[in-house]
Amino acid sequence: MVNSPILDQVDLPSDLRQLSDDQLASLARELRAETISIVSETGGHLGSSLGVVELTVALHAVFNTPHDRLIWDVSHQCYPHKILTGRRNRMRTLRQKEGLSGFTKRSESEYDPFGAAHSSTSISAALGFTVARELGTSVGDAIAVIGDGSISAGMAYEGLNNAGSEGRRLFVILNDNEMSIAPPAGAMSKYLSSLYANNEFYSLTKLAEGLAKSLPSPIQEGARRAKSLITGMASGGTFFEELGFSYLGPINGHDLDQLLPVLRAVKARASGPTLIHCVTKKGKGYEPAETSSDKYHGVAKFDIASGEQKKSKPNALSYTSVFGKELVNQAKKDHRIVAITAAMLSGTGLNIMQETFPERVFDVGIAEQHAVTFAGGMAAGGLRPFCAIYSTFLQRGYDQIVHDIALQGLPVRFAIDRAGLVGADGATHAGSFDVAYLTNLPGFVVMAAADEVELMNMVATAAEYDSGPIAFRYPRGEGEGIELPESGVPIEIGKGRMIQEGTSGVAILNFGAHLGEVRDASTLLEKSGISLTIADARFAKPLDTKMLKDLAVNHSVLVTIEEGAIGGFGSHVAQFLTENGLLDGDLKFRAMFLKDKFVDQASPKEMYQAAGLDSQDIVEKVLDLLGVSVGRFKRKNNKSA
Numbered sequence: 001m002v003n004s005p006i007l008d009q010v011d012l013p014s015d016l017r018q019l020s021d022d023q024l025a026s027l028a029r030e031l032r033a034e035t036i037s038i039v040s041e042t043g044g045h046l047g048s049s050l051g052v053v054e055l056t057v058a059l060h061a062v063f064n065t066p067h068d069r070l071i072w073d074v075s076h077q078c079y080p081h082k083i084l085t086g087r088r089n090r091m092r093t094l095r096q097k098e099g100l101s102g103f104t105k106r107s108e109s110e111y112d113p114f115g116a117a118h119s120s121t122s123i124s125a126a127l128g129f130t131v132a133r134e135l136g137t138s139v140g141d142a143i144a145v146i147g148d149g150s151i152s153a154g155m156a157y158e159g160l161n162n163a164g165s166e167g168r169r170l171f172v173i174l175n176d177n178e179m180s181i182a183p184p185a186g187a188m189s190k191y192l193s194s195l196y197a198n199n200e201f202y203s204l205t206k207l208a209e210g211l212a213k214s215l216p217s218p219i220q221e222g223a224r225r226a227k228s229l230i231t232g233m234a235s236g237g238t239f240f241e242e243l244g245f246s247y248l249g250p251i252n253g254h255d256l257d258q259l260l261p262v263l264r265a266v267k268a269r270a271s272g273p274t275l276i277h278c279v280t281k282k283g284k285g286y287e288p289a290e291t292s293s294d295k296y297h298g299v300a301k302f303d304i305a306s307g308e309q310k311k312s313k314p315n316a317l318s319y320t321s322v323f324g325k326e327l328v329n330q331a332k333k334d335h336r337i338v339a340i341t342a343a344m345l346s347g348t349g350l351n352i353m354q355e356t357f358p359e360r361v362f363d364v365g366i367a368e369q370h371a372v373t374f375a376g377g378m379a380a381g382g383l384r385p386f387c388a389i390y391s392t393f394l395q396r397g398y399d400q401i402v403h404d405i406a407l408q409g410l411p412v413r414f415a416i417d418r419a420g421l422v423g424a425d426g427a428t429h430a431g432s433f434d435v436a437y438l439t440n441l442p443g444f445v446v447m448a449a450a451d452e453v454e455l456m457n458m459v460a461t462a463a464e465y466d467s468g469p470i471a472f473r474y475p476r477g478e479g480e481g482i483e484l485p486e487s488g489v490p491i492e493i494g495k496g497r498m499i500q501e502g503t504s505g506v507a508i509l510n511f512g513a514h515l516g517e518v519r520d521a522s523t524l525l526e527k528s529g530i531s532l533t534i535a536d537a538r539f540a541k542p543l544d545t546k547m548l549k550d551l552a553v554n555h556s557v558l559v560t561i562e563e564g565a566i567g568g569f570g571s572h573v574a575q576f577l578t579e580n581g582l583l584d585g586d587l588k589f590r591a592m593f594l595k596d597k598f599v600d601q602a603s604p605k606e607m608y609q610a611a612g613l614d615s616q617d618i619v620e621k622v623l624d625l626l627g628v629s630v631g632r633f634k635r636k637n638n639k640s641a
Contacts, residue, residue: 004030004031004033004034005030006019006023006026006027006030007027007030007031007034007083007088010027010084011086012084012085012086013060013061013065013066013084013085013111016057016060016061016084017061019061021256021257021260024057024058024061024256024260025256027057028053028054028057028256029285031053031056031057031080031083031084032050032053032080032284032285032286034083034088034091035049035050035053035079035080035083036050036285036286036304037304038079038083038091038092038094039079039094039299039302040301040302040303040304041092041301042091042092042093042094042095042096042301043095043298043299043300043301043302043424044079044094044095044102044298044299044424045076045077045079045102045297045298046283046286046289046296046297046298046299047282047283047289047292047294047295047296047297048076048077048147048282048295048297049076049077049078049079049080050282050283050284050285050286050289050296051077051175051177051253051280051281051282051283051284051295052077052080052145052175052253052280053080053254053284053285054253054254054255054256054259055145055173055175055253055259055278055280056080056081056084057080057084057256058256058259058260058263059143059145059173059263060081060084060085061260062260062263062264062267063140063141063143063263063267064140064141065085065111066085066110066111066113067138067139067140068140068141068142068143069113069114069126069129069139069140069141069142069143070111070113070143070145071104071113071114071116071122071125071126071129071142071143071144071145072104072116072122072145073116073119073120073121073122073123073144073145073146073147073150073156074103074116074117074118074119074147074150075103075104075115075116075117076102076103076117077145077147077175078103078104078112079091079094081104081111082100082109085109085111085112086109086111087100087108087109095424095425095426095601096424096601096602097600097601097602097603097606098600098602099601101426101600101601102117102424102425102426102601103115103116103117103425103426103428104116113129114129115428116428117425117426117428117429118392118393118396118428119147119149119150119153119366120146120150120151120153120154120155120156120159120366121155122144122145122146122150122156122159122172123144123146123156123159123160123163123172124155124158124159124162125142125144126142126143126144126159126163126170126171126172127142127159127162127163127166127168127170129142129170130142130163130166130168130169130170131166131168134168141169141170141171141267142170142171143170143171143172143173144170144171144172144173145173145175146172146173146174146175147174147175147176147177148174148175148176148177149343149365149366150366151174152365152366152367153365153366153367154367154369154370160172160240160243160245161243163243163244163245163273164240164243164244164245164273165243165244166273167244167272167273168272168273169270169271169272169273169274170273170274171266171270171273171274171275171276172245172273172274172275172276173275173276173278174249174275174276174277174278175253175278175280176250176253176277176278176279176280177279177280177281177282240275244272244273245272245273245274245275246266246270246272246273246274246275247274247275247277248262248266248274248275248276248277249275249276249277249278249279250277250278250279251276251277251278251279252278252279253278253279253280254280254281254284259278262276263276282295282297283295283296286307287307288302288306288307289307292307294346314478315478315481316452316478316479316480316481316482317452317478317479317484318476318477318478318479319417319449319452319455319474319475319476319477319478319479319513320347320348320349320417320476321349321352322349322452322455322456322479322484323348323349323388323415323417323455323459323474324348324349324350324351324352324353325349325352326455326456326459326460326487326488327339327349327350327352327353327386327415327459328352328353328356328357329459329486329487329488330459330460330463330487330488331353331356331357331360332356333463334384334463336382336383336384337360337383337384337385337386337463338360338361338362338378338383338384338385338386339353339360339361339362339385339386339387339388340361340362340363340364340371340374340375340378340385340386340387340388341361341362341363341364341371341387341388341389342363342364342365342366342367342368342370342371342389342393343363343364343365343366343367344363344388344389344390344393344417345361345363347390347417348388348389348390348415348417349388349417350363350388362374368389368393368394368396368397369396369397369399369400371387371389371397372387372397372400372401372404372405372412373397373400373404373405375387375405375412376400376404376405376408376410376412378412379405379410379411379412380408380410384411384413384463384466385412385413386413386414386415386462387412387413387414387415388415388417389414389415389416389417390416390417390418390429390431391416391417391418391419391420391430391431391432391433391434391473392418392422392428392429392430392431394414394416394434395433395434395437398437401414401438401441401469402441405469406441406442406443406444406468406469409443409467409468409469410468410469411465411466411467411468411469411470412469412470413462413463413465413469413470413471413472414438414469414470414471414472415459415462415471415472416431416434416471416472416473416474417431417474417476418431418475418476419431419434419448419473419474419475419512419513419563419564420432420475420476420512420513420514420563420564420604421563421594421599421604421607421608421611422475422476422604423476423477423601423602423603423604423607424601424602424603425601426599426600426601427598427599427600427601430598430599430607431473431475431563431564432563432564432565432594433564433565434471434473434564435448435473435511435540435562435564435565435568435569436564436565436566436567436568436571438471438541439540439541439568439569439572440567441469443468443469444468444469444470444471444541445465445468445469445470445471445493445494445539445541445542446470446471446472446473446539446540446541447461447462447470447471447472447473447491447538447539447540448472448473448474448511448512448513448537448538448540448562448563448569449472449473449474449512449513450510450512450513450514450515450536450538451479451480451482451513451515452479452480452482452484453482453484453485453488454536454538455472455474455479455488456484456485456487456488456489457488457489457490457491458472458488458491458538459472459488460487460488460489460490460491461488461490461491461493463490464490465493473512474513475512475513475563475604476604477604480516491538493539493542494539494542494543494544494545495538495539495544496509496535496536496537496538496539496544496547497535497536497538498533498534498535498536498547499515499519499534499535499536500522500532500533500534501533502522502531502532502533502534503531504529504530504531504532505555505556505557506525506530506531506532506533506555506556506557506559506622506625506626507532507533507534507535507551507554507555507557507558507559508521508522508532508533508534508535508559508560508561508618508622509535509536509537509548509551509558509559509560509561509573510534510535510536510537510560510561510562511536511537511538511540511560511561511562511569512561512562512563512564512569513563514561514562514563514613515534515536517561517608517613517614517615517618518532518534518561518615518618519534520615521615521616521618521619521622522534524615524616524619525619525622525623528628530622530626532622533551533555535547535551537560537569540562540568540569540572541572543572543573543576545576548573548576548577549580549582552577552582552587552589553582555587556586556587556588557587557588557589557622557625557626558577558587558588558589558590559589559590559591559592559618559621559622559625560573560590560591560592561592561613561618562591562592562593563594563608563613564593564594565593565594565596566591566593566594566596568593569591569593570591570592570593571591573589573591574589574591577589588625590621590625592612592613592617592618592621593613594611594612594613595610595611595612595613597611599611
């Protein structure tokens, strides 16, 4: 821990309420240093956390948490919050196995009243807590902290609209780190500090008017323009006021002399929904983060003095970069190819295409529903759209996938990144469900890449496929390191491939990027005289029925492997085998998939061990089906090792 005289005295937010405002300002400086120190050792979301240090201190100092419910939207900015809420001594376990989550988590602390890792949920949750309070439960005020990116998503507006029409007392803090104007500290601080010295009762309307009038005339105009920019209203009531909210701001979110009086005033006087607009700076107080293009949004471990990140050198290209480069190859051949993503331009590799074809790449912001239907419109208009969205975020656009794409048979290409278990971001970001929810849709083609070359081939396949929607999934991280061709080659739809022919009557049918684990299991079993047949399905829909029949007829044991939940590839294989009478004889069939539980953060390898899907689990499954003692096998191989 950093030497922090005031922070060392703080165990819980109640301790903050015993401090003077000057001490709170000192605490904020110490909290920022502690946050930087922690993330330098663990990696994680640094820039967003540094941007809310003062806001975190002010909220916990003014409101009576945990009775008052503080809800962080996305919650990737919650590290200072966790430090102040009894978890400081565990912060260096952040994002590690059996350590603290990188997001808020209800099971972790009573100060995390609502878990989050996807955006734009906080206002709806806050309204839920508010209604619970007014119906007699032991709940205090509800405060939602939402960023300018998250508030652009449709769900946030649904929450705002409902909260405004309900008219109940709740607070929304708009954490705006994109605006270029921050009101000057001096004049506004002077006005705010006079609030409690004045015996007059200030309504929120008067407070808002006073904030503006406290500024010099030229700055008043700048603040008016800033307010107009964020609210979309050039004159009269703001957009938020039209929805039924009292609006205050913009105020400097790094100045406690502004934050504390405003929060105290609204806590004392608000009777309905209130929005406080705070201007902050991502990465505030740490120069390498402030000057970085990504503001150190997500960082590896780093050296504090230089800011240099300690990223391990990759042994192979990432799947994401392979996708991005192959999409450029295909786009050079076909001017109809366009790409859409939802606020994940570099995360999906579309930044690579944007550099070459900027007019054909569209980042729609945090709006997955819109992204899907937007892509559908493009497809209906004669383009060949690739909709690149992480598996965990594609869930947010599922109705659009069903209603707007599948039902109409539109040829949208879904590039599904971060398929399977993803490591430090944990269960909230796991790509566990896309195989199950896409293969159930009529007319969908669903593929999964076992390696980088297969991914290139699947991009090429999707590029020329116009018969309906098609999806291909691939994992986070490095590929297998194999030599790559200049460009991908289209695969025959529904055609799998044989990897090796075995002699022991045991076949493994792989779907996706777990082929390496299957090969490792084969090597282990070979030592015990068990020779596996290995096939790569490539397609979960349509199935390669010829290959599947051959495997079933010519083997006594058949096991499927997939990095997804129950109801996916293995379920479709089982249905096919059953309907075709292939399970009526001596064939033993088992499907291996992710266990029916959410797996907490760890390394991907550790997560797959916890999910029962690593090479050793495959070995044990095969041995069990063959009636061989797993214990004897383990002892034998340990001895030989």
